[in-house]
Amino acid sequence: xxxxxxxxxxxxxxxxxxxxxxxxxxxxxxxxxxxxxxxxxxxxxxxxxxxxxxxxxxxxxxxxxxxxxxxxxxxxxxxxxxxxxxxxxxxxxxxxxxxxxxxxxxxxxxxxxxxxxxxxxxxxxxxxxxxxxx
Amino acid sequence: xxxxxxxxxxxxxxxxxxxxxxxxxxxxxxxxxxxxxxxxxxxxxxxxxxxxxxxxxxxxxxxxxxxxxxxxxxxxxxxxxxxxxxxxxxxxxxxxxxxxxxxxxxxxxxxxxxxxxxxxxxxxxxxxxxxxxx
DNA sequence: CAGTATCCGCGCGGATACTG
DNA sequence: CAGTATCCGCGCGGATACTG
Numbered sequence: 001x002x003x004x005x006x007x008x009x010x011x012x013x014x015x016x017x018x019x020x021x022x023x024x025x026x027x028x029x030x031x032x033x034x035x036x037x038x039x040x041x042x043x044x045x046x047x048x049x050x051x052x053x054x055x056x057x058x059x060x061x062x063x064x065x066x067x068x069x070x071x072x073x074x075x076x077x078x079x080x081x082x083x084x085x086x087x088x089x090x091x092x093x094x095x096x097x098x099x100x101x102x103x104x105x106x107x108x109x110x111x112x113x114x115x116x117x118x119x120x121x122x123x124x125x126x127x128x129x130x131x132x133x134x
Numbered sequence: 135x136x137x138x139x140x141x142x143x144x145x146x147x148x149x150x151x152x153x154x155x156x157x158x159x160x161x162x163x164x165x166x167x168x169x170x171x172x173x174x175x176x177x178x179x180x181x182x183x184x185x186x187x188x189x190x191x192x193x194x195x196x197x198x199x200x201x202x203x204x205x206x207x208x209x210x211x212x213x214x215x216x217x218x219x220x221x222x223x224x225x226x227x228x229x230x231x232x233x234x235x236x237x238x239x240x241x242x243x244x245x246x247x248x249x250x251x252x253x254x255x256x257x258x259x260x261x262x263x264x265x266x267x268x
Numbered sequence: 269c270a271g272t273a274t275c276c277g278c279g280c281g282g283a284t285a286c287t288g
Numbered sequence: 289c290a291g292t293a294t295c296c297g298c299g300c301g302g303a304t305a306c307t308g
Contacts, residue, residue, distance in 0.1 A: 010161035010180055011248040013228055015235030017151075017160060018244065023301065026151060027144035039270055046144055050302045055271055057301095064242070078269065089238070093230040094147055100227050101149030104220075108198070110152065114145040157281060173290055184282045189291055191281095212289065 016093055019064050022057045024049050029087065029094060030114055032067060036080045045114065066090065150227055153198050156191045158183050163221065163228060164248055166201060172214045179248060200224065 009015050020026055027046055031037050037045075042054055058081060061067040066087035071079050105112060143149050154160055161180055165171050171179075176188055192215060195201040200221035205213050239246060 007242075007244045009235075009239075009244055009246040010158065010182075011164040012232040012235030012239065012246050013154075013160035013164055015239045015242065015244045015246055016231040017155075019242070020147075021151070021155070024144065026147035030145040030147055048144075051270085052272075052303085053301055059271095086238075086241075090234060093227070093234050096227040096230040097150040098146040100224060101143075101146030104223070105143075105146065105149045107220075108141075108149065108153070110141045110143055110149045112143040112146050112149055185290085186283085186292075187281055193291095 016090075019061075019066060020090065020094070022060060024054060024057050025061060026094070026097075027114060028054075028057060028061065028081075029066070029083070029090065030098070032081060032083045032087070033091070033094070036070070036082045038077055038080045040077075041080075061087075150224075153195075153200060154224065154228070156194060158188060158191050159195060160228070160231075161248060162188075162191060162195065162215075163200070163217070163224065164232070166215060166217045166221070167225070167228070170204075170214045170216045172211055174211075175214075195221075 007018070009018065020029065024042075024046060028037075028042060031042060031045055039054070039058075042058075043049065043051075046054070058067065058069070062069055062081075065084055067081050068084050069079055069081055101110075101112065141152065143152065154163065158176075158180060162171075162176060165176060165179055173188070173192075176192075177183065177185075180188070192201065192203070196203055196215075199218055201215050202218050203213055203215055235244075235246065
């Protein structure tokens with residue numbers, strides 16, 4: 001609706017990437033794989049993220065139907081975010097990317113902060129991933 | 135070597151994305167899944183790509199060890215590019231992303247040009263993908 | 269606490285032109 | 289034909305501050 005008539009991509013991979021691209025979107029989705037998260041939870045898990053940017057990325061994911069913002073008025077801690085069914089459909093792709101990242105980060109001279117995310121690794125292969133930079 | 139000491143990412147997904155991100159990198163890898171390609175092959179398959187940018191993206195993929203530039207002096211058509219073993223290790227992730235993109239592009243109002251790429255879809259599920267925008 | 273508005277730097281990607 | 293150099297626009301992401 002707010003989207004241009006039709007975006008043209010080079011290949012289907014780009015279509016998927018267009019949804020998960022954004023500095024903090026993978027981390028957001030990765031966190032949400034472990035269950036509902038509130039704004040402050042993301043801030044705590046991602047100390048580097050700027051307030052405005054986190055808000056933007058959440059809204060974009062919401063607009064794409066990948067996550068859902070739940071108002072939960074009167075609840076303990078205000079609104080939170082959860083994956084939609086559509087968002088959960090990204091799992092195989094996110095898992096495949098994460099598995100590759102875990103397998104090859106050393107070779108690339110890369111580190112990562114969020115080793116695993118709730119049940120995202122439920123399809124095996126994902127034993128005890130590091131919680132802190134390796 | 136030309137890489138900063140150690141890049142820090144939020145999650146392992148970002149590590150993988152750091153390698154395949156770039157306007158034309160997914161399309162390049164997607165094409166190379168079908169076998170060796172020359173510079174002009176990419177230009178033909180990706181009419182939009184700028185000369186300089188294609189060159190840059192190829193060199194970055196080469197630097198990351200994902201593709202290999204073969205000189206082939208005296209051969210029919212000059213140098214070409216192939217996936218390395220390391221590059222082929224990205225297959226499951228690229229396939230998962232492509233599968234998602236193919237399944238959901240309509241819902242996102244998205245189209246793509248390169249429907250399938252050689253044998254990249256060899257793990258089933260990938261019957262007769264569109265060759266042109268759908 | 270969550271969200272938005274404003275401002276801005278920087279890097280990616282594109283246009284153009286030159287080289288081997 | 290493949291590759292590099294130069295120049296540049298634009299959009300992403302960050303800093304800051306204000307609002308409900």
